[in-house]
Amino acid sequence: MRALFWNLRCFGHDGRRRHLIEYMCDESIDVVAIQETMRTEFSLVELERLSRHLFAWHWLPSSGVTGHSGGILLGMKDATFEVGSMDRGSHFVSMDVSEHDMNFMWEIIVVYSPADHSRSTSFLAELHAKITSATLPVVVGGDFNLLRSAEEKSNSRVDFAEIRRFND
Numbered sequence: 001m002r003a004l005f006w007n008l009r010c011f012g013h014d015g016r017r018r019h020l021i022e023y024m025c026d027e028s029i030d031v032v033a034i035q036e037t038m039r040t041e042f043s044l045v046e047l048e049r050l051s052r053h054l055f056a057w058h059w060l061p062s063s064g065v066t067g068h069s070g071g072i073l074l075g076m077k078d079a080t081f082e083v084g085s086m087d088r089g090s091h092f093v094s095m096d097v098s099e100h101d102m103n104f105m106w107e108i109i110v111v112y113s114p115a116d117h118s119r120s121t122s123f124l125a126e127l128h129a130k131i132t133s134a135t136l137p138v139v140v141g142g143d144f145n146l147l148r149s150a151e152e153k154s155n156s157r158v159d160f161a162e163i164r165r166f167n168d
Contacts, residue, residue, distance in 0.1 A: 001030045001031065001080060001099065002027055002028055002029050002030050002031070003029070003030065003031035003032075003033065003141075004023065004024065004027070004029045004031065004032050004033065005033045005035070005110070005141040005142060006020070006032075006033070006034055006035070007034075007035045007036050007112075007143045008020065008034045008035070008036060008037060009036050009038070010036070010037070010038045011034065011037040011038060011039050011042075011071070011073065012038065012039065017050075020032075020034070020050065021049070021050055021051070024050060024051050025051065025052070029051075029077070030076070030077040030080040030081070031074075031075070031076055031077070031081075031108065032050070032055070032073070032074070032075040033072070033073075033074050033075075033108070033110040033141060033142060034072065034073040034074075035071075035072055035110065035111075035112040035142050035143040036069075036070060036071060036112060036143065037059070037062060037070075037071035037072065037073050038062050038069065038070070038071055039059075039061070039062055039071050039073075040061040040062055040071070041059075041061060042057070042059060042073065047075070050075070051075075051077075053077050053078070053079060054077070054078040054079070055075040055076060055077055055078060056075065056076045056078060056081070056083040056095070057073065057074070057075045058073075058074050058075075058086045058088065058093050058094075058095055059071070059072060059073045059074065059088075059093060060072040060088045060089075060091075060092070060093045060112075063090075063114075069114075070112050070114070071112070072088075072092070072093045072110050072111075072112050072142070073093075074093045074094075074095060074108070074110050076095055076097055076108075079100070080099060080100060080101075081097040081098065081099055081100065082097065082098045082100065083095050083096070083097055084096035084097065084098065084105075087130075089126050089130060090122070090123075090126055091111055091112060091113055091114070091123045091126055091127065092109050092110060092111045092112075092126070092127065092130060092142075093109075093110050094107055094108060094109040094110070094130070095107070095108055096136060105136050105137075106136050106137045106138065106139060107134055107136045107137070107138050107139070108138075108139050108140075108141075109127075109130060109131070109138060109139070109140045109141075109142075110140075110141060110142045111123075111127060111140065111141070111142035111143070111144060112142055112143050112145075113142075113143065113144045113145040113146060114145065115145045117145075117146075117159070117162065120145075120146060120162055120165070120166075121165065124146075124165050124166060127140070144166070146162065146163075146166040147162075147163055147166070148163065148166065148167060149163065150163070
């Protein structure tokens with residue numbers, strides 16, 4: 001299984017979308033998780049054009065009034081996975097999946113946290129609630145827009161309480 005997590009920064013940008021299509025083909029991607037799509041919706045035709053394989057798709061619309069921030073797109077290759085339930089919150093999308101070859105069920109959660117850190121507490125609370133309510137093994141990935149340690153910061157203004165909340 002091969003997975004791609006990518007902050008694309010605008011699904012509508014032709015060059016980025018073309019690069020995504022080429023990468024998915026060249027690397028035989030089974031799971032595609034795109035953050036910051038900046039899209040409020042997708043057509044079935046444009047999603048089908050991303051790969052020569054069939055995918056199950058689920059997305060979270062961007063939060064901007066005109067689609068200029070956020071958004072998540074999650075796709076699972078039909079030949080690799082059987083998709084069960086799907087869910088989404090303010091900052092995540094998820095799918096319960098079963099791998100055809102391994103008869104193993106798990107949940108994938110893709111996040112896009114706001115860069116506005118005044119909303120980080122609500123993001124972390126939502127993610128915590130989602131993970132603690134999971135009944136299957138969980139994989140979480142995406143763009144957290146948070147730091148795990150002070151060493152990741154390029155200046156001396158470090159919010160240690162926020163780092164602790166994220167690591168917890």
